[in-house]
Every structure is written in C-alpha cells, then in structure tokens.
Amino acid sequence: MANKTAVQATINGEDVEFLCEPHQSLLEVLRDVLRLTGTKEGCNNGNCGACNVILDGVLVNSCLVLGVEAQGKRITTIEGIAPPHGLHPLQQKFLEHAALQCGICTPGFIISAKALLDHNPHPSEHEVRHWLAGNLCRCTGYDKIVRAVLDAADVMAVEVSK
Amino acid sequence: METPVAEQAKATEVSVEERHYNIIGTRPIRHDGADKVTGKALYGADVRLNGMLYGKVLRSPHAHARILSIDVSRALALPGVKAVVTSADLATLDSVVSRVGEGAVNWRYLSNNILASDKVLYHGHAVAAVAATSLNAANEALNLIDVQYEPLPCVITAVQAMRPGAPILLQELRTNELGARGEIPTNIASHDQNMRGDLERGFAEAAVIVEREFTTGIVHQGYIEPHTATAVWGTDDQITIWTSTQGAHDARRQVAEVLQLPVSRIKVIPMEIGGGFGGKTVIYLEPVAALLSWKSGNRPVQVTMSRFEVFAGTGPTSSSVIKVKMGSASDGRITAAQVTMAYAAGAFPGSPVGGAMSVILNAYRMENVQIDGYDVVTNTPRVAAYRAPGGTNAAFASESVIDELACKLGIDPLEMRRINGAKEGDRRVDGPLIRRIGYLETVEKARASAHYQSPLPAPSTPGLKVGRGVASGWWGNWPGGTSSVSVIVNNDGTVNLIEGSTDIGGSRVAMAMQLAETLGLQAADIKPMVVDTDSVGYNDVTAGSRTTYSTGIAVHKAGLSIIQQMRERAAQLWDVESASVDYADGVISSKDNHIGFKELARKVGDGDGNVVASISISPNGDGVALATHIVDVEVDEETGKVQILRYTAVQDVGTAIHPAYVEGQIQGGAAQGIGWALNEEYVYDQQGRLLNGSLLDYRIPTALDLPMIEAVIVEVPNPTHPFGVRGVGEVPIVPPAGAVANAIANATGVRMTVLPMSPQHVLEALWTQGNERV
C-alpha cells in the first residue's frame, strides 16, 4: 500500500495538515481523517451531489477529488458556512421553507446553492434548477428547495444593499 | 353490549365541523432542523468508533446459481483482514412467517436474503462478508474469496416465472390460496381474490368496454443515504447496533430472529435516517456487522453499501403485469371490472400484490367486480415496501382504463370520477364498508382548481404536443401497529417527548405539535427525541403513513395523563378537590386560583416527584387517504421525450398538523411518481445481470426535470384520530403514472401501457399505435 502523504490545506478558514493515501478521495479524507461528517456520501460517483464542497471557489464533488489534490487549496464544507452563533441565510431559509425532509442531501444542496449565489446573486428559478440539477433529492420534489434558494437570494441582496 | 371496537371508534370521534387549533396548522421550525442544515446531524454512516473495522459484502455475479463451495482462506490471510462470515455462520431458521411491520416475513427467507445459503437467487445476492482495518483491504479481500457456482437459468419477470417449465427458484414453494397449499413446485407463491356481484351481468349492461394489459418495470425507492450498520458484539455478549432504520424495535426483532438471540441482548441505536420510503424496514447489514464484530474479537465493525449494492442488493418494488377489463354504461356508471395482476416479489415471496388489489379500484363504487392477484418469485432482489406498495402500478392500469372509458363516452375525466367515486357508506371492492373519506372533495377541488380551469399552454416549440391528464389514488394506510411514548415535565416548564418513531421527514415536530396542542403549550416548549430500543416501549416502523396517526394518538393520550396529573398537583397546592380544577390552554384553575403550566411545573418536583407519563397503544383504526392529481405534459413526438409542464396534487389529509411538511410529503410523493412514470426502471441483460445500478443510469428526476408541484390540501377530519389525522405520506405516489399516461394520451392520442413511459417506450408506442390514434 502506498505511503501516506502530508497535505496542507485551508478548510473552512482553518489551516489544517493531514496525512492521506493517494487513493483516498477528498470525501474520505473529510469524513474519515478530519471527521467532518457533514459532507455526505450518496453515490461516490459524482452523480448525486451529496458530497459537494467548494474548492478554491469552484463547486466540486469531493468524491471525484483526491485528498492529495487538496494541497494548498481552500475548501469550504457545510460545517464552514454559518457565521458564529448563527446560520447562513440559506440555512435559515431551508428551515423556514421546510426545504428538507430526511436531510441527507441538505448539506450538498446548501453548498451548491452557496456556490450559485456567490457567482450569480440573482438567479431565476430556471437558473436555480439548472445549477442544482447535479444534486439529487428524493424527498421534496425540489419545490421547497428552489423556493428557499430564491428567498435566500432576495434576503442576501437586501443585506448587501444595507 | 358495547364492544371495545365501537368504543375505540367512538372514544376518539372528532366532529366534522371546523375545529380551532392553536398549534396544529401552524408552521414552526422543526426541532432537529438546525443540526441538519449545519452538517451536525449524525446519520448511520457518520458513526466513528475507536478501533472500528470496515466491512464489505461479496455479492453474486449470477442471477441464479447453486453455490458449490466457498473458500475464504486466502481472504483471511490478507494483512488487515480480521474476520469473514458466510451463511455457515447463521443458524438455519424454520420456514415460518411472522407479521413484521406492515407485511409478513418468512424468517428463513430473511436469513437467506442476508447471506445466501445453498443458492444465489439474484445478481447482487449477498454471499459473504469481510471486516478489515481499511476499506481497501476489505475490498481486496472480497476478490480473494473463492466461490464456486453452478449457474442456473433465470427468470426476471412474473410472466417468465409463471410460464410452464420455468426454472424454479425455491424447490419447497407451493402456491398458497388463502391457506390451501398447491401440490407442485412453482414460482407462484400465492393467489388471492376479491370478488363481488355478477361480472357477466355487469358487462352486459355496459355501453362501452375497455380491456388493456399493462406492464411495469422494477423501480427502487432511491433514498440518497445508502444502507449502513455499525455493530459491536460486546465481550458481555450484549450487542449494540447503530443503524439508519425506519424502525429500531423492528430491526432489533429481525436481528434477534436471524441470530437466534433474545431481544434483550440487542440494543439498536437509531441514527438520523437519509430516506427510506419503505426500503429501510428490512434488515440487510445489521446481523452481518454483528457477526463480523464477534468473529473479529469484539471490535466495532461498520458496513456501508455502495450505491450499486443499494440497487442490486436491497429491495426495490415489484415489476408487474396487470390486465384490466372495465365496462361503463352510457351515463358513465362503471358496470363491471375484472382485473388480473401478477406482481414479481423477487427472490422470495412477499410482493405488495395484496395492497395493489385494494388500491386498484377501491376509490370507486363497484357492484360487479373480480380481482385476482398473484405473488410470483423471480431472480431479482427480494422486494421491500416502497411508498404505497404496489399502488402506483395498479393505479396506472385502472386510471388509464377509466380515462379511456371517459374519452370514449365523451365525459369529462373528473366528472367520470365524480359519478363513480366512493364515499362514506359505500362498500370497498375488497368488502368492508367505507368510513368517512374525502375522495369526492378532492375531485371537486381539482375540478375547481386554477390549473384545471386554465386552458392548455401553447407548446414551447412549434410541433410539440401538449396534453392534460388527471388520475386519482386510494391508499388504506396502516392505522395501527404499536406506538409508545414517554413524556417528562421539566421544572422549567418545558416538556421532553421521548418517542420510538423514526423521524424521516419531520415527524418530531409533528409529534411535538400534537403534544403542544394537547397541553396548550408552544411547539418550542416540547423537546421531542427519538431514542434507542432500551429507552422507550416497543414502537412499530415509521411506515404505512402510520406515525403521525398512531404515535400521534399515543402522544395525545400521554398529554391527557399529564393534564390530569397537573390538575392533581394544583389541587394539592390549593388544597381543593382535583375534580374542581380545570385545565384549559395551558392554564390550570379552580374557583379563585389559577396558575400557568410553566409556573406550576416549577413548583412541582420539590419533594413530591416528577410529572411523567408513559403510554403504549395498539389502536384499531382507519385513515384511508385519497388524492386526485392533474398534470400538463409536452410531448416531442420526434424523440418520445415527455416534459412535465405543470402539476397539481389535491389530497384529503384529514387534518394537516404541520402544513409545510404535509405539502412536502405530497410534493415528494408526486415527484417519485413522476420519476416512475417517465424514466425509472431496472435494466437487465439476458443473463439477469443488473446493468444500470447507478444514479447516472437509474434516472431519478433532477430539479430540472420537475416544475413547482402545487399541493392542494383538503381536510376531511378522520374520526378515529383525536385531531382528525390521516396518513399523508403514501397516497401521493399513487396517481402520477396514471395522470401522466392520460396526459400523453390527451396530447398524442396514444395510450401508453408500459412503465416507464421513457422516450424509447413512447417512441415505440407512437410507431406501433401511430395509425390507430384516438
């Protein structure tokens, strides 16, 4: 078995160093090495989005990234988007709109939605649906998720304009 | 003499007229919400224990084969491998059927499904499992297990399995006709029948008769969280299992039976569950993880399925073939209906054909009717429950035929349903009299909806065809089972609600709201928690749309007990007769005294004990749910692709406790039904190997495939529940396939008789029926 490599990365704003084997995915590293289990595994194949994280500002499936590729990268996971003592507007709106049922896909959706709003603060319903198409939810039929994201976008726009 | 049954029904009669609630009908934020949006909530696979080993399961590459030998020596020799198990580690169980959850389980078959013994019966059937210090080592070890197979011919569909001379899966199987056993080996596990009236006379009265045969593929629940189990077999022989299950007590009982241990030796700790839809009422990994822990010297072992294993190794729902012949008089009255339906159970008996036999026509008044249902074993995964098990395929068939009758008679499809729709006092096709239901109300609401009243939209591109379809659905729900709760009044005035009902989609808040309503408190004053099997009385699975109903009844009873105790405490405080103490909206009062719940709670407990209540109930009940859906589709006749343009789902929910989560259930059920209607199906090759076991090629709908789904709530309170609740979770998946098929017919003139109505199948239908369009 290959030797472990030391990797330095910035995860949710904190500099971390971890050891991982070349074949370990970033998802495995987050969940098993760093014990950040908020990032979920749904398919381990890039087809469901449950493991999505933001890597240097770009939305990726962490199951399709090697842990060793994280060297020198900035990574944002679901554990890293809420302000201290509070919730991110997306998290708040997911709660208010009942945009989750079982909740297993929710971290991936919130991360994807954050990446969307970071790059397009005023998405249309179609843009939201297109951007979230790589995130599968089996409980909600997406209706309340889409509404929560659109509502969060409005709230954040207001906060910005303040 | 009044019987308990009647009392039960009376005791909880709720009046039909509007009732005012303080909490019920509001939309508080769910108690477990913050943890779930911040990634803190712990699901089954999030368990991390010191020294934990990783388990993996070896699965059959064959659809049907005899196991000649299994050699695990090379796997055991691999560095890092700590244990290997096969069916040799399981006791051979008696072939006895017990009621489990909503259905029935043959313990021997359950055990053989968990680890195959003499034969593998489907591609993906578990054969052996290993535990190792790393996932890699575990996976490598699987390649070192040498299994010798003697491949056998396979049958994938019920039709193949029923053919004379078809390969037999289970040599001992005989057809069961309501207790009468057949003589010869067969794949037909059972035949059942519902019959009433005189078919011949009924069809003779008909002005129009439609007869069609429908076939549907295998579909999976598709929950996003793969099955997982973590177990520690303690050195004291106490077994602890962390898992995501729809019923911790049920899982404990199944593990106990499979391992032949008393339930007291097993503690199941339910983690948050990432979807179930019926599929997590059956155990697969739990006994395997426990045995691996035992054989590896009591180390914790976690076994988590890959997505392929979820598709190939766990229970989807039945493929089916359904023949429907229905006649109608010129006034639209259905005069006769004859149905023959065969449901594929997979490797072991137990398809939901029984449920299907009730769904298929129960929404309608039928005098002359015969339904024959067959449960057939096939070389595919043993089916598990899936949301209104058997209902979607059944309604696809019956709702298509009713729609075609309406078309032929020139009657509006909703009017056709109004003419024949069942109401209180009518008789179900399967016999019993119907109690209060809101079917006709859903039909009227659908008819009056903005959607139905609006004209069809113009095609997005010239040449595309648009159409509108409707369909209804009936589901009996499971108003029963056992529910247990404990309630503890904290001396800060908050209340702990301890329950055993798995919270899959927000039931904690629904339970808290029913207790808050009972006690006159706020939902936030209640702290609902789902606990392990040692910490609350027996509780049946969260399935059959039973939790808000049955556990809700238990919560209400516990609340009444708390109220009584608070009145007694107040009586002591004021030194008056407790009979003279009233309790209303969270205020306890007698003539000149009154005190709020919280204030009294603070005074309670110093020296005279806590206020607590524990309740366990097994209610006899009813809670039939009905829904009527409307869909607009756009069909590209050149590609066969169907786009959902607009969707409205009207449903009688009895009373909506938390409307947002009721809407969520309706929208989610409709979405799953749409996926089933359009693209979802297992694809097998000639050898019975599953080809599309991934979320790429098993196509569940994405956000881009669906419009907003308008959920219209109709509230006809259910008299057998203190707040009028009906189960809401299942029935929304029943109508979609029929509604979409009817919309396609409306758009193209072509009747679809196969699920899914994928582009390929729609194209083929357009090619074959193109010239005989109506």
Added chain:
Amino acid sequence: MQAFEYIPATTVKEAIAILAREGEQARVLSGGTDLIVQLREGRRKVRAVIDIKQIPEVNELSYDPATGLQIGAAVPCYRIYGSPAIAAAYPGLIDAVSLIGGVQIQGRATLGGNLCNSSPAADSIPALIAHQASALVMGENGERRIPIEEFCIAPGRTQLQRGEILLSIHIPPVSPYSGGAYLRFIPRNEMDIAVVGVGAWVALDQSGTTITAARIALGAVAPTPLYVPESGAGLIGKLVSSETVAEAATIAQAAARPITDMRGSAQQRSHLVGVLTRRALHIALKRAGYKSA
C-alpha cells in the same frame, strides 16, 4: 480504491518521462471525473497517476480571432464557457461543454480528459470534430497534431503512443458566415449520458443562402465518435432548405452504426440521428447568419 502512486508533475518533460517509463501503468489526471471513478470501480488498473494540473502549458486557455482557440488539456469546462469572447465565437462548442455532467462536474472535467477517455458517447468530441479541431500531442520525439476525428480508435483507446501526452486542443479561427451547434438526446434534462449526440458546423456564402462548407459528427452510434464527411459534403454548394438539411440528416443516419444497450435501442438511436442532425444543422445555419424565410 486501489492503491497507486500519485505524481504531481510540474513540467511536460517530467510527465512524458513517466508515461514513457510506465506505459499503460500510468494515467494522466486532470479533472479526474472519469479516471477516479474508473480506478475506484477497478475498470482501470494503474501504478501511477500523474497530476498535470501544475504544468503551466496545459492550463492555458487562449483565444485570438486571427489564430483561433487553444484549450490546454487541463482546462476545466467552466473556464471555457466562463469566457465571454469564447462563448460568443464558438457557441457550438459551448453547447457541449456546458452540458457535460452538472455544474460540479464542469468545475473539474476537461475537454482533454473527455477526449483521452475516448468514450463513444463523449459530448465534446462530436462538437470538436464539427469545428475541425485538432489535438496537439507531445512525446519524447517531439510534437504532432492529430485531427480530432482520428484521435479515438476504440472505446477507451486513442492514438496516443507510449510516452505521449495531450497538450492542447486547437480550434481554427471563426470564418465569416459560419456557425456550429451540438445537440444530444438524453431522457432527463441534465446528468445523463448521450443516447445520441450530433455536432454540426456550416459555412455560408456572403449571400447567406448557399452552403460552402459543412461538417457533421455523431456520438454514441459507433465504437468511437463518428465523423460523417459525406453528410457535410452533400450540403456543399446547395441552397439552404429544409430538403437539403433533411438529405444531410438521412446520409448521417445511413452512416450511424448504433447498438442496443441500457441507454437506448439501435432503432431509437438511428431514428434520433436523423432528428438531431436536422435540428443541429438548423441551429448551426441560424448561427451562420441564415435567415429562414
């Protein structure tokens, strides 16, 4: 996942040396959206994975109206459609790169990887062929250019020789009155593998009514992405009309050699080739400036 050695190469030379040494035992990693899945599922066995994302040359994305578009082998899709100039110049290419997987796949997936993975159903390849793109390949004995239509030789196998690496993909400058389009058919609206894909490119004369050049390429209807020269050739010199377009579609259909698999039947695919070729040509013609009467 199987164990392997991870080598972050920093120069083309270094990558080539490893590829030459390891041969089939080494595989280049850029986006990883195919490779990592294949390694995990054991569909590919390798001893070394060479990450080329730190090599400057393969990260270059440059567009010059005079010389055309150069796409480094490690440039992810989102950078391509993220460039307004490129999006305006090559809408037919954008059709393809913006529908590979979902947004999170496009954050990693590269055209280079799509090409080297050599899937018959790869979305970008028919579009690249239609746009007359070529691959710049470097080996121990120097560079060579390979027309994209010749790059794939079998499912999962390409022209690349031992020790060769794909550096970049080049698309010629946009000629006036020309336009391209890529259409694929999938049962869902996203997150699917093409049942059929069609790339089309046309050039018109100055009047915008007569076709002077045309290229058609098909996906998922042969062991490799299929260039159908006769389909384009049939259009040259013809006045634009639905008849001429239909003829080209029929020729494309005749060239397709589809099979039946879990994603579609041969009959369905052959039918879809006709439909999509026609539709793709109409879009390409529109983009080329043809004004339908």
Added chain:
Amino acid sequence: MASVWIPSLLRDLTGGIVEFRVSGDTVNDLLNTLDERYPGLRARLCDKDAIRPNIALVIDGLRCQKGLRERVAANSEVHFVPAISGGNLNNKSDLCRMS
C-alpha cells in the same frame, strides 16, 4: 348477531354463500361456530391460534390488531382482506424435505 364475510377463495367451502350472521363475542367465537358448519374454514384463515399474517382483519371498517381475540358487537361486520404484502407460509414438513 355479527355478520362475517367469506373471502371469495373460501366460498367453495360455503357453497358460494358470501355472508353469514353468527353470534359470538369474539372473532374466535365466530370462526369456531362457522368451522363447525363448514369444517376446514378456520384453518384456511388461521395458522394455529392466529389469523394468517398475510390477512388483514377489518371490523366495521377498522383495521383491527388483536386478531382472534378481537371483540365484535352485535351488529359488527367482519372482513378478512389481503394484507399489504404476502410472505408465504410453508408448513414445517417442508423443512425435512429441504434439509
């Protein structure tokens, strides 16, 4: 007297009769009475002392859980309907043949 509805597959035993008025306090009483008149009827519905798991007991439109012990009112209507899912009962004699 309660009325007991005979499932269609058992009507061969009752000569086609669908509904019986039977007196008794429990489902068990009703079935025993019927079984005296139509021997074997009880065995078709019950496995030893319990209603077969693939049969749902419905009394006056209520799904009932106590099985044979369930009490009935004078005017009750008792039905045995197919349960959601089957599960197949093989009697023990199979085991000898199997093992």
